[in-house]
Amino acid sequence: MEEKKTTVLNQLKGGLIVSCQSEPPEPFARPSLILAMARAALMGGAVGIRANLPRNVRHLVKKLDVPIIALYKKKHENSDVFITPTIRELKALIKSGAPVIALDATQRERPGGERLEDLIHFGRMHSNCLLMADVSTVHEGVEAARLGFDLIGTTLAGYTDYTAHRFDPQEPDFNLLKELVGEVGDQTPVIAEGRIWQPEQAKQCLDLGAFAVVVGTAITRPWVLTARFVQALRV
């Protein structure tokens, strides 16, 4: 495990990870098209890919030789947790062969009363995957480091009801990143993720101590980019 962790972290360090996600009714929601997106990202110099759903992850793992950060978005009743919420989704991702699995590590209740500790335990017992904690606050990041996550991402900043007031559609949560790096950065790599639109913002994240940067929408959701232009023409 330690050797694998060192290898994966060395591959990701200081680089750009491109999140290649597309879900129905988006037109790229097919493993072959997700793979094409990922290949384009790698041509541009990305060092890793983040992807949703076991079927996509399986395809990417088979065809690419960079680290894949896998997640499984699934909405269950009675819980707002949707990124790899339960052991069931975790199990499916382990089977898909991804070297890194991202999980919601917020303080919210998980479906079926499962606890974050249960998922970590399951992941450690049944795989040698690295585990990435998707958090929304410094407190959650500190807790994730204490629980032994291998990576911590600012992914959910602005997306929990208790951080929605900090949501800035134009910018990542630089303050959260800075504070997380200060609190846990020595011990656990912190990944900047969420609403990074510009190359300069990505560079700023590295300057603030991010271990690597994940960019999704600004690269791989053409319909959102199109809508921004269309919106601008209407003003």
Ligand SMILES: CC(=O)N[C@H](C=O)[C@@H](O)[C@H](O)[C@H](O)COP(=O)(O)O
């Ligand atoms: C909150 C949530 O559901 N985030 C998801 C997590 O994987 C994805 O929808 C985002 O695209 C990803 O985090 C990258 O962020 P951005 O697309 O802003 O560059």
